[in-house]
Amino acid sequence: xxxxxxxxxxxxxxxxxxxxxxxxxxxxxxxxxxxxxxxxxxxxxxxxxxxxxxxxxxxxxxxxxxxxxxxxxxxxxxxxxxxxxxxxxxxxxxxxxxxxxxxxxxxxxxxxxxxxxxxxxxxxxxxxxxxxxxxxxxxxxxxxxxxxxxxxxxxxxxxxxxxxxxxxxxxxxxxxxxxxxxxxxxxxxxxxxxxxxxxxxxxxxxxxxxxxxxxxxxxxxxxxxxxxxxxxxxxxxxxxxxxxxxxxxxxxxxxxxxxxxxxxxxxxxxxxxxxxxx
Amino acid sequence: xxxxxxxxxxxxxxxxxxxxxxxxxxxxxxxxxxxxxxxxxxxxxxxxxxxxxxxxxxxxxxxxxxxxxxxxxxxxxxxxxxxxxxxxxxxxxxxxxxxxxxxxxxxxxxxxxxxxxxxxxxxxxxxxxxxxxxxxxxxxxxxxxxxxxxxxxxxxxxxxxx
Ligand SMILES: Cc1cc2nc3c(=O)[nH]c(=O)nc-3n(C[C@H](O)[C@H](O)[C@H](O)COP(=O)(O)OP(=O)(O)OC[C@H]3O[C@@H](n4cnc5c(N)ncnc54)[C@H](O)[C@@H]3O)c2cc1C
Ligand code: FES
Numbered sequence: 001x002x003x004x005x006x007x008x009x010x011x012x013x014x015x016x017x018x019x020x021x022x023x024x025x026x027x028x029x030x031x032x033x034x035x036x037x038x039x040x041x042x043x044x045x046x047x048x049x050x051x052x053x054x055x056x057x058x059x060x061x062x063x064x065x066x067x068x069x070x071x072x073x074x075x076x077x078x079x080x081x082x083x084x085x086x087x088x089x090x091x092x093x094x095x096x097x098x099x100x101x102x103x104x105x106x107x108x109x110x111x112x113x114x115x116x117x118x119x120x121x122x123x124x125x126x127x128x129x130x131x132x133x134x135x136x137x138x139x140x141x142x143x144x145x146x147x148x149x150x151x152x153x154x155x156x157x158x159x160x161x162x163x164x165x166x167x168x169x170x171x172x173x174x175x176x177x178x179x180x181x182x183x184x185x186x187x188x189x190x191x192x193x194x195x196x197x198x199x200x201x202x203x204x205x206x207x208x209x210x211x212x213x214x215x216x217x218x219x220x221x222x223x224x225x226x227x228x229x230x231x232x233x234x235x236x237x238x239x240x241x242x243x244x245x246x247x248x249x250x251x252x253x254x255x256x257x258x259x260x261x262x263x264x265x266x267x268x269x270x271x272x273x274x275x276x277x278x
Numbered sequence: 279x280x281x282x283x284x285x286x287x288x289x290x291x292x293x294x295x296x297x298x299x300x301x302x303x304x305x306x307x308x309x310x311x312x313x314x315x316x317x318x319x320x321x322x323x324x325x326x327x328x329x330x331x332x333x334x335x336x337x338x339x340x341x342x343x344x345x346x347x348x349x350x351x352x353x354x355x356x357x358x359x360x361x362x363x364x365x366x367x368x369x370x371x372x373x374x375x376x377x378x379x380x381x382x383x384x385x386x387x388x389x390x391x392x393x394x395x396x397x398x399x400x401x402x403x404x405x406x407x408x409x410x411x412x413x414x415x416x417x418x419x420x421x422x423x424x425x426x427x428x429x430x431x432x433x434x435x436x437x438x439x440x
Contacts, residue, residue: 005295008279008342030343034320037338041318045297045340053342079332102408103389104326104333 009052014059017163018140020052025160027052031075032108035117060112060165069170074112074163078124079103081111092179092192093169096127099181112164115148119214125152126210127179127192128169136166172196174204175278178271187260188212193271200277202229207271209264211256217264219248231277238272283344286310286354292341300336300344301325304351312352314378322410323382327351333385352381360388363433367426373418379411387423391430397423 009027011017021027027050030036037045054060060075063084070088072081078097086094100106100114100123114124115135125148133148139161145168158164176195182188193207205226209217222244229237245268249261256264282291285308292307301315304327316322318337325337328350336349355361364387368375375383386405390397402423406414413419 005279006297008296010342010345032338033340033343034338037340038319043299043302044295045299047297047340051342055343056345101320102323102404103386104323104335105320105338107329107332107334108338 004049006047006049006051009050010056011052011054012056014057014138014165017052017054017057017060018138018161021163022140022161024050024052026050029054029116029163031055031110031113032077033113034105034109035113035122054110054112054163067171069168072111072167072169074116074165074167075110076112077107078109078111078114079106082106090127090131090169090172090174090177090194092174092177092194093124093127093131095179096123096181096190096192099123099179111167115151115167116158116164120212121152121210121214121216123181123190126190126208126216128167129216130192130194130206130208131172132170134168135164136168137162138165139163172204176275178274180267182263182267186212187257187263189260189263189267191264191267193268195275197231197275197278200231202226202231202233202275205275207268209267211253211260215253217249217253219245222248231275233272233275238269241272242269279342281341281345283346284348286350294341296340296342298341300327300339300341300349303341303344304336304349310351310353312356312377313381316410323386323408324378324410326381326385328355328385333389352384355384355388356380359433360391360430363429364388364391364422364426367424367429368419368422370425371418371421373413373416373422376411379409382409382411383414387426390423391427395427395431395434397427 009020011020028048030051031054054075057075060073062073063076064071078100082097100109111124114122129148134145135148135151136143136145174194174196178193180191190210195202196204205223222241226241242265246265249264279296280291280293294303301313304310304313313327313336314324315337316324320335320338325335326333327336330348361384364384390401390405394401402420
């Protein structure tokens, strides 16, 4: 049987995109296509009936900054974001984006595409989640900014007729940033921790672990228990934080292998050791 | 779907299924067989081409995304002095690149030399990490990149003096 090909819409500006999206809310939004085609090894990929191609829209390809934040269009390539520079991008974000793959892949992959994958949490997500990032969703006649956390929890992710248009990353002065990626097949993990220190006191601290699929491990209780603590942390502070994290993992990720659970605790433990006064 | 684009300096137009991969179009419709798709999933790099001057994987690019873009394949790149400098660098280092790896080596090395005068260990490591050709782990391969950088710099300096 001859397969019917997809109908491709190629809007040239945001207005056109929103108008097409309105009449074709079911169409697949195609940015870099690197996730969409990643595991599709058919000679001619079978794609949905209607596709909206996002990469010819200038408004989605802009990068701007104010004193308070960096704003990135959803269709800006990851490589271009990296070119904004190590001095401007938060170090943990730079490491996360750089680790996605070679420049040839990063020339195609976009930040919007990275955050809009539904089935799993991709590399940028874990870091941006901790940075209080906001996402702009547009549809004809309306626009809303929502926190990344809420965006991911939304069901459906994007309402009919909506498109992610911009990502706003506040400049927060984290003076301690770690991003790690440990790839071991199903036991793989990503980890991000951010902190600010004021003299000998921990004034802000946040962390998350990501595992294959949609798992995200965070513990607000552990974070807030550590706030205001004197640095370096005492043995007691560290043991309590580790216990809190262990309980979180046991409670919500019982299915994790003991190898993975131990790994989470040991990575976290070494972060606590690294938190020393500036 | 009719798709027009610039291919190795020529304006071309093709009627094709929009979802077809650029890698296949290049080989099957234009006979540009220096593009060697191997994995079709963005890992081997053997299908690398330049799109508007930047390396991309042509196996991950459907025809509809190529409209009005400028594509340079390894055949279009080889005659340039940039490509020749890199080849000469590898040759002097005693690292002979087989034909099927040219696109996956020359394009990333060229991108690196466009942005860096003297590639450091980290830059070279990155090229090697993503290169799926066994001998890229050899000393000769590293040397090849460093010598190519010297050729490139020498030419740039000469250009400035004129
Ligand atoms: C070999 C290989 C390795 C990879 N490794 C990694 C990795 O380590 N980490 C990682 O994070 N990713 C990885 N990826 C996946 C992918 O490259 C990235 O996640 C990339 O950032 C996705 O961006 P894209 O523009 O290609 O998205 P696309 O593939 O175009 O789209 C992804 C999803 O987002 C939706 N979408 C895109 N843009 C919008 C928008 N503006 N509004 C609403 N929905 C939208 C699409 O409909 C689709 O569902 C890998 C891919 C390959 C091929
Ligand atoms: S065929 Fe392997 S990266 Fe394209």
